[in-house]
Structure formats: C-alpha cells, structure tokens
Amino acid sequence: MAEGTTLQNSANETFGKLLARNAANHGSDIVVREKERGIWRESTWADYVDEVLACAAGLEVVGVAPGKAVLILGDNRARLYQGMLAISLLGAYAMPAYPGATLEELQHFLGEVEIVAAFAEDQEQVDKILELRSASASGIAHVIYDETRGLGTYEDDGLMSWDHLIEIGQRELDGDAGRREAILNRAKPEDPAIFMHSSGTTGKPKGIVLSQKNVLAAARNGHAAGAFDENEEILAYLPMAWVGDFAITVGAALLWRFTVNVPERQETVVRDMREIAPTFYLAAPRSWDQMLTTIQVGMENSTPFKKWLYHFFMDRAVAAETRKLNGKSGGALEPLGRFLGEALVFGPIKDQFGMSRLKNAFTGGEAIGEDTFVFYRALGIKLRQLYGQTENSAINAIQAPGEVRLHTVGKPAPGVELKIADDGEILMRSDSVFEGYFNKPEATAEALEDGWLHTGDAGYIEDDGHLVVLGRVSEVMHTAGGERYVPNYIENRLKFSPYIKDAAVLGAGLDELTAMVCVDFEAVGHWAEVNGVPYVSYADLSQRDEVAKLLHEAFLRVNKALTEPLRLQRFVSLPKEFDPDDGEITRTRKLRRKVVQERYADVVAALYDGSKEVHVSAQVTYETGEVGKVEKSLPIREV
Incomplete structure (x- = not known):
C-alpha cells in the first residue's frame, strides 16, 4: 500500500511525528529552497529537522512553554517557518501577524495571551517589536531576528540572532541524548499548530487556535479531493498570517512532503516564480487579475505581428472555454491549432510567468471575474476555485478538474460535511474545524452548535452537490x-x-x-x-x-x-x-x-x-x- 494511502486514515499524526518520518525516510530530499542574494540555497529534510529541533530546544531555554505565545513578524522566510514548527513542538502558540500590522493591532494580541518571545524577519520588524515592548511594558523578553543587517549596534535586552538561538539549543540537545526524541514526541494531535485571528470586519479580530489535528485533517481532505499531490513544488509568498499559507506551506507540505520555495523578497516574486515554475499555486482573484493585466499590457506594447498572433489563438481558445463553462460542446481550436497555439503563444506566456509546470492552480477568498477565469483556462492553466475559512483550516470545498463552474466553489472535500440552515447559512462539520474562539465562550457558542460550524456565509447546495456561496449572512x-x-x-x-x-x-x-x-x-x-x-x-x-x-x-x-x-x-x-x-x-x-x-x-x-x-x-x-x-x-x- 502506498505511503499516502496509509496517511489518509491516520488521525494520530502530529507535526513532530511527521518531521521524524520525513527525516528518517526522505532525509536527502529537498524540503526548502530560499533565495538569498540571487542564489537558491537548499535544505534537506535531515538538516531542516535538525535545525527545527535546535530551535525548539533554544526556545525552551528562553521560557517558551505550553500556554505561552511567540509572535512571528515578517515576510516569508524559511527560518520563520522553522520557528513556527519549533513552537508547535513545545505545545506553545505560534502567533503570526501581518508584516504591515500597526502598533495598535499588535497591542490587541498582547491582551489575549502571554507573549514571551518574538521572531522578527529584519531590522524593521525588530524596531516594531521593541516599540511594542516599550509602549505596553509587555513580557516579550526575547526577540530573535533572521536578517542581521543593521542590528550590529543594538544592545536591547533579550535581542539575539537566529544563529545564537540555534547554538543555545544545540548545546541543550548535545547534553541530553534523549532530548531530541522527547521534543519530537511531546505534542499531541489536540495541541496547538497555530494561533491566528479572524479578519475583524465587524470588530476586533478574534483569536483562533487551530490544532495539529485540525491542520493535518484539512491537508488529508485536500489531497483526497485532488487539490494537491505528493512532492509538489510550491512558492511561499502568501502572508504568513493568512490561514491559506499555513495550511499549504506548513500543514500540507509536511504531510505530503512538498518542496517549499521562498522568494528573495515580495518585489521579486514574479521573477523567482519563473525560475522555480511551481506545480501548485494558490492566489487570490486580485493576484490573478494583476497577472492578466500585466500580460495584456505586454501584448498591447508588442509588435503588430505578435499582437495578431496572440489574438488569433487566444480569442479562439477563450471562445472555446466559454462554451465549455456554459455547458456547450465544440471548440474553435482543433488539436493541431491547440498544438500550434501552445508552441507560439500559450507556452511562452506560461513560461514567462512561471506557470509552465502548473498542475494544480487555485483561486480563493472571494469570487473571481469570468474574463479572468476563462482566460487562464484558455491558456491551458486548469484554474479551479476552492472555499475555506480560518475556523476550518482553509480547505473545505474544491472544484474537481472536470467539474469547473464559475458560480460554484465545488463539492465538499472528502472528510467534510455540509448542510444549509433554515436561514440559508452554510454549516459544516469536519476534523478540520477549530474548537472555538480563544477565551471567548459566547462567540464560540454562536459559532459551534452540536459539532456544526456556523460559517457565517450564506449559500445553497445545487442538486449535484456543488456549493454556491452568496456572501456573509450578517450582510x-x-x-x-x-x-x-x-x-x-x-x-x-x-x-x-x-x-x-x-x-x-x-x-x-x-x-x-x-x-x-x-x-x-x-x-x-x-x-x-x-x-x-x-x-x-x-x-x-x-x-x-x-x-x-x-x-x-x-x-x-x-x-x-x-x-x-x-x-x-x-x-x-x-x-x-x-x-x-x-x-x-x-x-x-x-x-x-x-x-x-x-x-x-x-x-x-x-x-x-x-x-x-x-x-x-x-x-x-x-x-x-x-x-x-x-x-x-x-x-x-x-x-
């Protein structure tokens, strides 16, 4: 039986057990690539897990323990992901915040739980955390930073580099032969994976703790629904404080052994994506729109012959894809036309934007425009829609490759039950659903009833099982x-x-x-x-x-x-x-x-x-x- 098949039925997995499995069975495989000064630097599972364990041991020395939290602040960095895994191994709360979060937003986090340490990407984020610590007399005793530039003259208490933390942790591991195994096996499936927050559209964001069981259940459900395969190549560019990033870049990547590629910075994502050519890509409709605009602008600035060639093939492919979406048969591009279009137009465009190897492409978060959706389908990118929320670990309903419709978000993933309440609200039940809002029993009682999550979204289920999401019930x-x-x-x-x-x-x-x-x-x-x-x-x-x-x-x-x-x-x-x-x-x-x-x-x-x-x-x-x-x-x- 394949390894993936065994995992499908395993509900006792934890991040620690999966790290140990991957290091033992796939130690030489690449787990992460991070671009630094123009060079992609690779880490194997064996090296990656060693560093996560040293980080966990170091964090334990500086006071990270169950019930306490560590703030994560910065853009996507491999070490910040390792830090989040290390925190989860200790049963503590990894609490990522958006890089642009204001002082007021961060102060709200301080009022929820004791934050004993923080990981910062660079000097800018260190300054923000030190300001936060000064303004609120908080208990953030230790600030660990990744990028050392500009921090050489800082003498603030508790400020240390990632390398120094790893040195502390490695000494702890070297001095105790059983410490490594103890850390890997300490956390239980019900222990925290991540401490996130609701969007806060109607008030202060509410704390949402997803357990390791929740996140891994979503990863199993997504795989069973065909959202991703084993050994995917992905690009870690989505905000680390967004549940979609954690569900894919940490949860699914750990369970299904993805190779995670971290771009040099947000400004280089497009160029870095072309170099990597991921096999899985998730983006909000706005990102797909922006890429389409860039393509169209580039064609308008091209030569007359190239514009003619582009429109000759693309217009016919769009017309054919539109007919498919409308349930009509027949296409304007015969196999030969498709072959020529792929060689002359579609292929070069996909290569330019890093989509030449894309097998699983998704949009989520809100509705996507028909023109955008049809364009990528015509280009040969089998773009699909998915539906999820922070409260249910991001992966719930997914369109199958052959059942794509513009107005639906697909059928419930295996392991997810959906039903519609009398007032039209979408209710769901799954192992991926959280246990409740952090220290908010009244809000929890409203959201969870008899095991069913009240999603707050209005919608309906079509006769063939496809879910249609209309918007927020409160709206x-x-x-x-x-x-x-x-x-x-x-x-x-x-x-x-x-x-x-x-x-x-x-x-x-x-x-x-x-x-x-x-x-x-x-x-x-x-x-x-x-x-x-x-x-x-x-x-x-x-x-x-x-x-x-x-x-x-x-x-x-x-x-x-x-x-x-x-x-x-x-x-x-x-x-x-x-x-x-x-x-x-x-x-x-x-x-x-x-x-x-x-x-x-x-x-x-x-x-x-x-x-x-x-x-x-x-x-x-x-x-x-x-x-x-x-x-x-x-x-x-x-x-």
Missing part, C-alpha cells in the same frame, strides 16, 4: 421596499472590472442601491497613458471624466445581472484607495463596512439627497506612519 440586507440583497455579492462583481479595486455598495433600508468605488491605480494609470489622458495623482486620475466612462461600463455590466429593484443607480469614485492602515479594510482586503460608511457619511448622504457633487476630506496614512488628508470635490455620477 444580507433589505431595501426600503423589502428587496433582499448581499452587498458583497454585488461588490465582487464590480471588482470583476480590471479598473475597480474596491467597492462599497449602499442601500440598506433605502429606496435604491448606490456605490462608492476605488479605481485600480495601476490598471487605470496604464489605460490613461495608452489613451493620452493626463493626470498628476491618484486623486486626480480617479475623477477624470474619461475614467468615469470606464467605471460606468462596469456598472452597466453588473446591472444586467441584477433584478430591476437592485440595480445600482449612482456612484462616486473616491480620491484614495481603501487602506488597511486607515482601518477601512482588513489585512486580507475585506471591507470594514461600518468604518467606511461612518468615514464617508457625507458621501453616502450626497448619493441619496440629489446632490451633484460632494466635498471629501479623506484620511490617508503614509508609510512613515504619519496621517494626512486628501481634499477633493467628487461628482455624483448617474448609472
């Missing part, structure tokens, strides 16, 4: 006329336009629906340059009449899919993007609706009182942390 709203609608559903369809980055739909308790939108500066800026539209800033570009026409077309397209009482009547283009630093969206770019409506109360009023324009003074938080204002008069535009 199901009604107009003054009693028409039911989900604003997030409409907002996502507005964002299908490459020119709209964010949107807020208004109309609860009112006669009509209207919207505030934020243009996509990169896409609209390029369009303006190509079409000779001058502008000097985001605020200036967002108010141009030429740009308003682009937005108007997007509104008309969305209105065609809505019933007459729910069609959008007016809109305003805001002079700045929604920004997590300003509290308008979460770090995962989910709208904080109450904040936005309060901050733009004058705009909301103007959309309904017959005004032709409205003056706005919008808050802007700069990279330095300073807060400024954008002053602008905004036209109220009719759809």
Whole structure:
C-alpha cells in the first residue's frame, strides 16, 4: 500500500511525528529552497529537522512553554517557518501577524495571551517589536531576528540572532541524548499548530487556535479531493498570517512532503516564480487579475505581428472555454491549432510567468471575474476555485478538474460535511474545524452548535452537490421596499472590472442601491497613458471624466445581472484607495463596512439627497506612519 494511502486514515499524526518520518525516510530530499542574494540555497529534510529541533530546544531555554505565545513578524522566510514548527513542538502558540500590522493591532494580541518571545524577519520588524515592548511594558523578553543587517549596534535586552538561538539549543540537545526524541514526541494531535485571528470586519479580530489535528485533517481532505499531490513544488509568498499559507506551506507540505520555495523578497516574486515554475499555486482573484493585466499590457506594447498572433489563438481558445463553462460542446481550436497555439503563444506566456509546470492552480477568498477565469483556462492553466475559512483550516470545498463552474466553489472535500440552515447559512462539520474562539465562550457558542460550524456565509447546495456561496449572512440586507440583497455579492462583481479595486455598495433600508468605488491605480494609470489622458495623482486620475466612462461600463455590466429593484443607480469614485492602515479594510482586503460608511457619511448622504457633487476630506496614512488628508470635490455620477 502506498505511503499516502496509509496517511489518509491516520488521525494520530502530529507535526513532530511527521518531521521524524520525513527525516528518517526522505532525509536527502529537498524540503526548502530560499533565495538569498540571487542564489537558491537548499535544505534537506535531515538538516531542516535538525535545525527545527535546535530551535525548539533554544526556545525552551528562553521560557517558551505550553500556554505561552511567540509572535512571528515578517515576510516569508524559511527560518520563520522553522520557528513556527519549533513552537508547535513545545505545545506553545505560534502567533503570526501581518508584516504591515500597526502598533495598535499588535497591542490587541498582547491582551489575549502571554507573549514571551518574538521572531522578527529584519531590522524593521525588530524596531516594531521593541516599540511594542516599550509602549505596553509587555513580557516579550526575547526577540530573535533572521536578517542581521543593521542590528550590529543594538544592545536591547533579550535581542539575539537566529544563529545564537540555534547554538543555545544545540548545546541543550548535545547534553541530553534523549532530548531530541522527547521534543519530537511531546505534542499531541489536540495541541496547538497555530494561533491566528479572524479578519475583524465587524470588530476586533478574534483569536483562533487551530490544532495539529485540525491542520493535518484539512491537508488529508485536500489531497483526497485532488487539490494537491505528493512532492509538489510550491512558492511561499502568501502572508504568513493568512490561514491559506499555513495550511499549504506548513500543514500540507509536511504531510505530503512538498518542496517549499521562498522568494528573495515580495518585489521579486514574479521573477523567482519563473525560475522555480511551481506545480501548485494558490492566489487570490486580485493576484490573478494583476497577472492578466500585466500580460495584456505586454501584448498591447508588442509588435503588430505578435499582437495578431496572440489574438488569433487566444480569442479562439477563450471562445472555446466559454462554451465549455456554459455547458456547450465544440471548440474553435482543433488539436493541431491547440498544438500550434501552445508552441507560439500559450507556452511562452506560461513560461514567462512561471506557470509552465502548473498542475494544480487555485483561486480563493472571494469570487473571481469570468474574463479572468476563462482566460487562464484558455491558456491551458486548469484554474479551479476552492472555499475555506480560518475556523476550518482553509480547505473545505474544491472544484474537481472536470467539474469547473464559475458560480460554484465545488463539492465538499472528502472528510467534510455540509448542510444549509433554515436561514440559508452554510454549516459544516469536519476534523478540520477549530474548537472555538480563544477565551471567548459566547462567540464560540454562536459559532459551534452540536459539532456544526456556523460559517457565517450564506449559500445553497445545487442538486449535484456543488456549493454556491452568496456572501456573509450578517450582510444580507433589505431595501426600503423589502428587496433582499448581499452587498458583497454585488461588490465582487464590480471588482470583476480590471479598473475597480474596491467597492462599497449602499442601500440598506433605502429606496435604491448606490456605490462608492476605488479605481485600480495601476490598471487605470496604464489605460490613461495608452489613451493620452493626463493626470498628476491618484486623486486626480480617479475623477477624470474619461475614467468615469470606464467605471460606468462596469456598472452597466453588473446591472444586467441584477433584478430591476437592485440595480445600482449612482456612484462616486473616491480620491484614495481603501487602506488597511486607515482601518477601512482588513489585512486580507475585506471591507470594514461600518468604518467606511461612518468615514464617508457625507458621501453616502450626497448619493441619496440629489446632490451633484460632494466635498471629501479623506484620511490617508503614509508609510512613515504619519496621517494626512486628501481634499477633493467628487461628482455624483448617474448609472
């Protein structure tokens, strides 16, 4: 029987047991590659596990123990992943935060659990942790950093390099022959894997502790559903504080022995991805949109012959894929045409963006636009949708390769049960579901009932078992006329336009629906340059009449899919993007609706009182942390 088949039925696995198995049976295989100064540096399972154990022993010396937490702050680094595994071996809480998290956001974490240490990527994150420690007199006694540059003159108490921590831990291991095995076997399946947080769209983020059993169950379910295979090559570029990254880069990678490739920095992800050519790739719709925009911009700037060649093959492939999605047979590209298209157009594009070996490609987090989805399918990337949340370890419903539809997220993965409550809420049950919100019994009682997780999402299951997600139950709203609608559903369809980055739909308790939108500066800026539209800033570009026409077309397209009482009547283009630093969206770019409506109360009023324009003074938080204002008069535009 294959090893993977045995693992399918194993519910007693822990991170420690899997590390020991991989080191013993696959010690010479590559587990991680990390790019440093232009060179990919490789680590085998044997070396990787040795360093994780030394890290765990070192952390134990500095006071990390069950019930205590370690803050993780930085972009993706191999050592930070090793640190999270080491923390889990000790039964403590690994608590990753988004690199851009503000001091206020981090202070909220301090109030939840005792944080005795922190891992920091570099000097910038060390400075943030030291400021946090100073501002709150917290118990972060030790700060361990990866990148040493700029920290040579620091003399703060408890500050140490990763290498120094490993030295401490290695001495501990060398002095006790049984220590290695003891650490590997200490944690139980019910012990913590990761301490994450809800998105916090309606208030302070709630603590979510996923056990090792939860995370590994999700990894088994995902494999059984065909989401990934053994020995995948993946790129670790998603935020480490997002559950999707941990579920794939740590949980699934450990269980199914992936090779994890860590890019040099966020700015080099595209180039590094081309060098690696991963076999598995998960991205939010916004990332797929941005890549598509880059491809289209590149083709528009190409030679006439290349543009003709591109459109000759791509237009036919898109038409064929659209027919498939609509349940119609027949294609415009015969086998020979597909072969030529792959050689001349599709293959070179995939190679340029690191997608030449991609077998399992996914989008998740929110709905994806039809044009984007169809484009990648036409290109030969079998893009699929999946559905998950932090509370259920990210992997729940997945589209099978041959059952792809734009409006569904696929069938429940094996090991996951789904049902729909009387009010339309999606309920689920699985070993991947968490035990409850950290120290919040009332919130836990609302979320978990008789073993079923109340996901908070509205949806329905089609006759053939496919799940359709409509939006948050809490956001199901009604107009003054009693028409039911989900604003997030409409907002996502507005964002299908490459020119709209964010949107807020208004109309609860009112006669009509209207919207505030934020243009996509990169896409609209390029369009303006190509079409000779001058502008000097985001605020200036967002108010141009030429740009308003682009937005108007997007509104008309969305209105065609809505019933007459729910069609959008007016809109305003805001002079700045929604920004997590300003509290308008979460770090995962989910709208904080109450904040936005309060901050733009004058705009909301103007959309309904017959005004032709409205003056706005919008808050802007700069990279330095300073807060400024954008002053602008905004036209109220009719759809």
